[in-house]
Amino acid sequence: MTKQKLSLIEKHLEGVREQFRLAKELQSKTITEARADYFDIEKDPLLSLEGKKLERAAMQEVYQKQFLNGMQKIKKDHTAHMQQVKQLAMELLAAEPEINVSDASIKAFDSALSDLKTRVLLHPMPDKAVGLIEDFTKQYSEPYFANKIVSEFHTLAAPLASSTNQDIKSRLSQTYDNVKQHTMTDDKTYAQSILSMADNPQLIVTQHDAPAFEALRDVIGREVAQAANDPVTYLSKKIEQEENVECENED
Numbered sequence: 025m026t027k028q029k030l031s032l033i034e035k036h037l038e039g040v041r042e043q044f045r046l047a048k049e050l051q052s053k054t055i056t057e058a059r060a061d062y063f064d065i066e067k068d069p070l071l072s073l074e075g076k077k078l079e080r081a082a083m084q085e086v087y088q089k090q091f092l093n094g095m096q097k098i099k100k101d102h103t104a105h106m107q108q109v110k111q112l113a114m115e116l117l118a119a120e121p122e123i124n125v126s127d128a129s130i131k132a133f134d135s136a137l138s139d140l141k142t143r144v145l146l147h148p149m150p151d152k153a154v155g156l157i158e159d160f161t162k163q164y165s166e167p168y169f170a171n172k173i174v175s176e177f178h179t180l181a182a183p184l185a186s187s188t189n190q191d192i193k194s195r196l197s198q199t200y201d202n203v204k205q206h207t208m209t210d211d212k213t214y215a216q217s218i219l220s221m222a223d224n225p226q227l228i229v230t231q232h233d234a235p236a237f238e239a240l241r242d243v244i245g246r247e248v249a250q251a252a253n254d255p256v257t258y259l260s261k262k263i264e265q266e267e268n269v270e271c272e273n274e275d
Contacts, residue, residue, distance in 0.1 A: 026211055033112045033218060039105035043098050047229045050094045051240055058087045058243035088248045095255040110222035116215035121167035133169055137176065145183045153184055154195050161203050170206035229253055
């Protein structure tokens with residue numbers, strides 16, 4: 025199951041990279057084709073200066089719509105891939121480690137853990153009881169056992185949790201953190217890094233100080249070029265503005 029999820033993550037990450045490539049391709053195509061059309065308009069001997077201005081404005085509007093609609097589709101697919109990546113990464117992090125130990129080892133661990141709980145509960149010296157927990161956890165660093173300890177740690181440490189001794193609380197907290205580290209397999213560490221990336225799922229097509237942005241701005245206008253990284257929000261606001269104008273005209 026883990027291998028299947030890892031394979032799916034890689035598949036969706038490839039989808040993310042493909043959407044970025046398509047976005048760059050759309051940007052380049054828009055710039056190249058718009059420039060060619062504007063050049064033809066400028067060289068058309070049948071158009072007056074005013075006619076050329078109107079023709080260019082009409083052509084620019086066409087390219088604005090094509091670009092924004094294309095980016096909206098790309099952004100939608102990009103977001104869908106990122107959501108799948110995030111979901112799969114969270115499932116990997118939440119999954120219990122695979123059992124790579126023998127049944128005999130598991131039985132021995134369960135017996136030792138049960139014995140430890142009793143000894144901690146009955147120990148007359150809290151600081152010595154913490155030492156028992158520390159020694160026990162150092163013996164079981166294998167991810168499967170570490171995960172079992174983490175799930176039982178609240179019960180294991182409960183007899184000592186009410187202590188007002190800050191050193192005891194600090195040692196328990198440190199021990200818990202150490203055990204948590206052992207639960208992180210290579211797959212979980214990878215999933216954690218992927219999840220960090222998925223929490224910032226921006227599709228940055230161009231930076232506003234980059235030459236590509238300047239070129240895009242020249243053919244479709246600054247406002248629309250600035251919407252390249254977030255076409256959905258821009259189009260939503262545009263529709264809302266148009267609806268408001270229609271309502272005002274009706275009044």
